[in-house]
Amino acid sequence: MHGIEADGLVVRVGGKRNGRNAVNGLSLRLSRGVHGLLGPNGAGKTTLIRTLATVQAPSAGTLSLLGTPANGRLRPVRRRLGYLPQHFGFYKRFKVREFVEYLAWLKEMPPAAIPGAVNRALERVGLTDRADDRMKSLSGGMVRRVGIAQAIVNDPEVLLLDEPTVGLDPAQRLRFRELVTELGQRSCVLISTHLVEDVAAACTDVVLVSEGSLVFQGTPADLATAGTDDHVGDSPIERGYSALISASAGGAW
Numbered sequence: 001m002h003g004i005e006a007d008g009l010v011v012r013v014g015g016k017r018n019g020r021n022a023v024n025g026l027s028l029r030l031s032r033g034v035h036g037l038l039g040p041n042g043a044g045k046t047t048l049i050r051t052l053a054t055v056q057a058p059s060a061g062t063l064s065l066l067g068t069p070a071n072g073r074l075r076p077v078r079r080r081l082g083y084l085p086q087h088f089g090f091y092k093r094f095k096v097r098e099f100v101e102y103l104a105w106l107k108e109m110p111p112a113a114i115p116g117a118v119n120r121a122l123e124r125v126g127l128t129d130r131a132d133d134r135m136k137s138l139s140g141g142m143v144r145r146v147g148i149a150q151a152i153v154n155d156p157e158v159l160l161l162d163e164p165t166v167g168l169d170p171a172q173r174l175r176f177r178e179l180v181t182e183l184g185q186r187s188c189v190l191i192s193t194h195l196v197e198d199v200a201a202a203c204t205d206v207v208l209v210s211e212g213s214l215v216f217q218g219t220p221a222d223l224a225t226a227g228t229d230d231h232v233g234d235s236p237i238e239r240g241y242s243a244l245i246s247a248s249a250g251g252a253w
């Protein structure tokens, strides 16, 4: 499966005076499975995910999504993507079902398939009983789950989730891990997170970025072996993360 293929990707953000390369010559290959994206604050994770979601254009390098170059016609490939942004806007007066239906329509799903797909997505995130409630009546964690529902409503082949577990309670985090494990059987799932436990529990592959560049890609077990008892962290995988980040240009902070 050709999920994501990036070579020497550069993404410049900000204006002329305060511009910078938030992604700086990153090469990456991701296929089916659950990939965890880790890195310190400001490493470029959100910018990378936005670029893969085709909402931000690369400044240099090449990017191919599902075998299609990302500099050509994007509509066909966008129909096959799912994206949960770090912050997403919604109309507060929309009912939960209407909001997910609206996103399904924007993704150009066949109209006859939409009601069933929306019910299935809401069921997968445990919100069937809130389907007819207004968005403004939901808790922060429930809004996040609606965000996950809209991202998966079209059964995407590439699913991009930017900090999906923020605001989820422990039981919902466990349910979320089961859901992504299931989705990763058929799709290429990339999850940006600050929670190393999420990566250890749900990801088959870890992508570590620092200062816009790839520092490490491998299994959670490989990441764990990179650390020693002298590195900071409560678990082998956290110590591996600290070891690789402190060895990279960015340093631990």
Ligand SMILES: Nc1ncnc2c1ncn2[C@@H]1O[C@H](COP(=O)(O)OP(=O)(O)OP(=O)(O)O)[C@@H](O)[C@H]1O
Pocket: 013, 014, 015, 018, 020, 021, 022, 039, 040, 041, 042, 043, 044, 045, 046, 047, 048
């Ligand atoms: N629109 C923008 N204008 C100026 N600088 C920006 C803009 N967007 C991002 N940056 C800068 O680019 C770098 C990468 O930011 P990005 O949000 O991609 O990092 P991140 O890894 O997602 O961080 P965090 O873990 O804090 O969410 C940061 O230094 C950030 O300040």
